[in-house]
Amino acid sequence: MTSPASASPASSSREQKLVLAIAIIASFVSFLDGTVISVALPAIEADFGGGISVQQWAVDAYLLTLGSLILVAGSISDTYGRLRVIRWGLIGFGITSVAVAVAPTAEVLIGARLLQGAAGALLVPSSLALIMTNFRGAAQAKAIGTWTGMTAGAMIVGPVVGGLFVDLASWRLAFVINVVPIAVALWLLARLTQQDVRLPDAHIDAISAVLCAAGLGGMVYALIEAPLYGWGHPQIWVPAAMGVAAFVAFLWRQHVATRPMMPMDLFKARNFAWGNLSTFLVYGALSLNGFVLAVYLQEQAGLSATAAGLASLPITVIMIALSSRVGALAGRIGPRVFMTVGPLAMAAGALLMLAVDEDFDYWWQVLPGIVVFGLGLTLTVSPLTSAILGAIDTSRSGIASAVNNAVSRIAGLVAIALIGTIVGGQLDLNGFHRAMMVTAALLALGGIVSWLGIRNPAAPGSGEEPA
Template identity: 60%
Template sequence: MSDTAPSAHLEPEPTPAPSTVLSAQQRLVVTIAILASFVTSLDMSVTNVALPRIAIDLGGGLSTQQWVVDAYLVTLSALMLLAGSIADAYGRVFIMRIGLIGFGIASVAVGLAISPEMMVAARALQGAAGAFLLPSSLALITSRISGPAQGRAIGTWTAATTGAMIVGPLLGGLFTDYLSWRLVFLINIVPIAVTLWLLVRLRGTDDRKRSVRIDWFGGAAAALGLGLAVWALIEQPAHGWGSPIIWVPLGIGAVLLVIFLSWQTRAVAPILPLSLFRVRNFWTGNLATLFIYAALALNGFVVGVYLQNPNGPGLTATLAGLASLPITILMVLLSSQVGALAGRYGPRIFMTVGPILLGVGAWLLLLVSEPFSYWWQVLPSMVVMGLGLSIMVAPLTAAILGAIGPERSGIASAVNNAISRVAGLIVIALLATIVGGALDLRGFHNAALVTGALFIAGAVVSWFGIRNPPRA
């Protein structure tokens, strides 16, 4: 009789759970992606708090302030789809280098602007360069990191880039009050140079698909259509809907956008593959993105500008930027952990609870009144919104990109980023209509009501539309 126990009695070794720990090269990938998208996210948010001072230095009213924001978003949104295809064709690292160099040149032009026209033109150039950075940075993560580690990587990337959007008003306020708003844009050269240096240390070949055809016609139709439509929406309060100055460009823009969508069904290599929207989590996630990021853009613009209103709170640019600091702190503390939890339990509940909290936080801004008190009227909103944003943003990104295979991650990332920017573009263009013509206390309350409703709409779409992927 053998003294060895029968093998049938041996318990099988448990299969170790997939690790979420990032290797050194994976951490380098995440760092590069964060820095590349950091400058674009920062410039989108830093502008809001600097708008009153920019208007004083360069001239212009509310429409000029809208154009400073929307000129950036028009080119960023329209060209991001084209840039996603170019990144797939020529490699994400190569396109990222092009975007970084272009963004640096445009940032210098913005910092040196001497007129509203020069500022708007330079901001448009910035947006064009930024279009090559955002999809390339996230696609770099999804193409080089997989499994549960990808959820943590996306969570870290999201925390940093969204944190840049939130900390931007604080940085813009400090520079505007104590140095110059121009330096906020000129300082972009530092992270751009660091990112270019880190790209040299990145090992592995750049994924390129030389056979990919690029839809130049689609890109031009989308850019012109968006630009004309947004011009009409911004200028409408000054001319009225009956003016041909408004309805002619609006009509042409709408026709171009219809032509663009029709062309995407026939193009050999469409920049907006409509087949992606047959995937449930992709189309519902992007619909939720449309509502949620429209609300975020509206809230960021209105809070940054209204808190500096001399006929209202009358805060300095620095204090207006500090108002959103609780959101930044909560994002940094929680987003990475929530990203890992969403990878384990699925994104649906996070994408529902987060926007609900964001909506409640937006409606808490209805407490703002005269006399003004930040601690009782604004801080509760910032805390609740910080919790909601931390819970929602990483699972939203992971759900959308996780629904599409890594071979199409570039275009999927570009579509999602473009939709989020188009959402901000439209809501800022409609700002005068939303606030009722003036950003006074009543206009601020109107904006808070609309912001909360948009967040809740995103929660409803997520709950009924998103499906958790099967657990391994």
């Protein structure tokens, strides 16, 4: 077997194409599953019952393990090899996808989603690491751009294809659409001739991973089930207290550990710290909006799963059309104004959806808000990522990206856990309006935080302080 550095140009080119295809497919299936679930939630609840709580757990079980393990997944990849870990992740994701599809009860489905999130956590960091290992310079930037663009396609494919399966066959089949791309990725892995890359000094901080998962799990359980039992019930306040204690212990360990899972000194960089706070607010709002819109459009407005999946399609179209131009402008002007105006525009889009009424009309009540929301999201995403990663030395870009990814997943986890409290236990018209107002408030806070905290980097060689 050969390494990328020692391969001939022709062999290297072939290997790079294989590596890029594997990285794209491995990440695609993880993102795809996160979008498929939204349109399948009403059908899942119709089969299993349990109301909005079951729907929350169907989403949050995946996000819980994904968000808490994605930080440690990078060190697992370094310890055991990127190719091996991607293979483990793909096989695990395929098996758990089938387990979700055949789940006889809600409890089995939720358990399978927990395992699926753990498998998904192995895929994204290892995919990026594989690209970083096999590409250099301009080729690396182009490969990452291709990876980003192709994986973003999951935003289009997931809701539409998932909706078609729900409407024409069964929600269960929507979860096995991953099996074919997983099989292709495993076949491509078998064709690679390069040696796997392992770092001899890699360290897996298993204690931090357990503390993080236990902390988030306890708090999320309490948030989801509190509307049913009340905060005074021991079944709520005991796991909540244990979760808070475990998460505090996790943060303490990150301060004192020799090789922490989440190096806290990263947050000494101003744009990294404020950018992640903005990420938490913005991505929490995105998850809340996506969940509520997909479920309400089916359960209350009477749209089919396919139509509900298509309802948010304009957002993705706008992002594909304008993201590169926004990224270029933000590179010249700086990210601060984009990270301020973008979330505020999204907040306006969420408020426009307060026009939704009992006499439902997508074109006049939802579409205008969707378009404004999409424009705001396009203004936000690329500058936000650039500001956060640009604040950290390139040698630490991997862990910085992993931390930001984890923050966005945890934000979605918490927001969805709070849905029962936000909508009052039932996603009727009043609940939908309350959710849109909370979404708008979170986004407005995200814009304000960005204006107060983010600083534009000084022009190279200017000798000026960041603006």
